[in-house]
Amino acid sequence: MKNRPLLSVCLMVLCIIASMVVWGRERFIKELRPSPIERYAAEGDSITICGKVYRQEQKENCRMIYLKENSIYSNSKKFQESKIIIYTNSSPKLHIGNQIKVCGKVSFYEEARNPGNFDQKFYYQKQGIHGKVRSDDIQITDYKRNKLKDRLEKFRMNWQKMLQREMGERDGSALAAILLGEKSGMDQEMKELYQVNGIGHILAISGLHLSFAGLGVYRIARRMTGSYKAGGITGGILLCLYVMMIGMTVSVIRAWVMFVFRIGADITGRHYDMPTALAASAVLTVGIHPLYLYDGGFWLSFGAVFAVCTVIPVLENEMRCKSLCAGLGINVLLWPVILYNFFEIPVYSILLNLIILPLMSVVLTCGMIGSFIKMTGWIPGKWILWICRCILWVYDKCCVFTIKLPMARWVAGRPDKRRIFIYYLVL
Structure with a gap:
């Protein structure tokens, strides 16, 4: 903590806000x-x-x-x-x-x-x-x-319609949910299939999306200009436009703040510290929306990144099978959160995510590149989007197969808060 003064300050502020929310209730939360x-x-x-x-x-x-x-x-x-x-x-x-x-x-x-x-x-x-x-x-x-916001809104709606037209209603709506966070038109059975199998997180705009949109452009611009500052400004502007278009959800705020810390560290020549960036994004999130402390999505989003900082490095030192470390580390930390909010755990989600997560990078890359090529009128854009459709088909088949396995869903009910506290104390 001595070498991380900002982290200490953020944790203190976070504790104060949490106390106001839990004990102050309506006296402090309008x-x-x-x-x-x-x-x-x-x-x-x-x-x-x-x-x-x-x-x-x-x-x-x-x-x-x-x-x-x-x-x-x-x-x-x-x-x-x-x-x-x-x-x-x-x-x-x-x-x-x-x-x-x-x-x-x-x-x-x-x-x-x-x-x-x-x-x-x-x-x-x-x-x-x-x-x-x-x-x-x-x-x-x-x-x-508001011309800027109105154009972004129109662009988002046209993007969604294009995906539904080119990929079909079901797959196009699913890809629109992944790329734009627009779940309103998504097939309800498909959404539930993803959720009960523990891969519903792919439908939420996350750090992976913002890393692709922001860090990708940042690195390209940095190499083209040879300047960290020019790359950071270019990536930051594009990311701000993307965030304005999709909306400020919990995971978006977290990923956006952590991106700013990442780029800021590169520009100033300092070391990027993930725990500090995570704490700062948590303070900003609950500072703007204090009631997010009661939101399961808040704990899942921040808990997953916290696992990357703490649990996963320990598992990587102790386990020979490195490919399981990420999924196991995140799930070990999030199991109480999942049980508290959803009352059940998808037992095979760790193994299923070994297939789902690597393919997500392909879905994002092909989805965004294929969309922009298609919107310019080039025929190859449709072929690139066809790759996304094939991957979504693989997702469906994997989920259908997994849900039929024995003990696919462990319904344990909501655990007592004291047991959750003891679990994390032991962990």
């Missing part, structure tokens, strides 16, 4: 307090909203419009609400940054009714969203738009 729309409107009330569009999603049966900086009129009362979601079947052409007026009925997200069920209310609460409105009465009041 997302846990009733929002204005929860105080001044009831389920089914007719309201009028004036807000700014900051995101759009197209679902199978409706369209989701995310609004921020909202002024709301309800029951002769006017109040402000930071964020809200509009569900609609109307199709006015909206752009990021447009101001719109919406009239509709408000409703609220439901809490989990049984232990282990998806808690819809808490999921949106972490994002600062406390209500939703169903409406087809949408008017644009200000056509001013």
